[in-house]
Amino acid sequence: NEETALKMVNTLISSFKEERILFKDAFMSNDYTKARALFHKFRGGVSYIMAPELNKIAMLLHDEVKAFEREEKPLNDLMPELNNLFKSVDDIEHWLNTFNEN
Numbered sequence: 799n800e801e802t803a804l805k806m807v808n809t810l811i812s813s814f815k816e817e818r819i820l821f822k823d824a825f826m827s828n829d830y831t832k833a834r835a836l837f838h839k840f841r842g843g844v845s846y847i848m849a850p851e852l853n854k855i856a857m858l859l860h861d862e863v864k865a866f867e868r869e870e871k872p873l874n875d876l877m878p879e880l881n882n883l884f885k886s887v888d889d890i891e892h893w894l895n896t897f898n899e900n
Contacts, residue, residue, distance in 0.1 A: 803848075804894070804897070807847045807849075807890065808894060810843045810844065810846075810847055811890060811891045811894060813843070814887050818884060818887075820836055821833070821836055822880070824873065825873040825874055825876060825877060826873075828872055830863060830866070830873065834860065834867075837859060837860035837863060841853060841856045844856055851886065852883075852887070855883050855886055858879070859876065859883060862876055863876070
């Protein structure tokens with residue numbers, strides 16, 4: 799139902815505000831394990847709200863983190879992609895705020 803779906807989206811967006819800092823920290827400190835764990839958790843939440851574009855971005859980033867780990871490349875190089883994920887979440891939050899106003 800619509801009310802339950804909106805609650806789930808709001809919960810995901812609210813929790814992501816806190817996790818955003820954790821994502822940045824993991825990328826800046828090159829902590830592959832932490833980054834993978836954060837993406838795993840985030841993708842689990844995204845799957846419940848049926849946001850295919852957001853899931854696609856998160857899945858690609860998750861896969862990139864694994865590839866960077868294998869190649870020992872710095873996660874900081876993925877910051878533009880991570881910022882794209884942040885923007886997508888911000889867009890959903892903006893939509894929610896607009897939806898909640900109506």
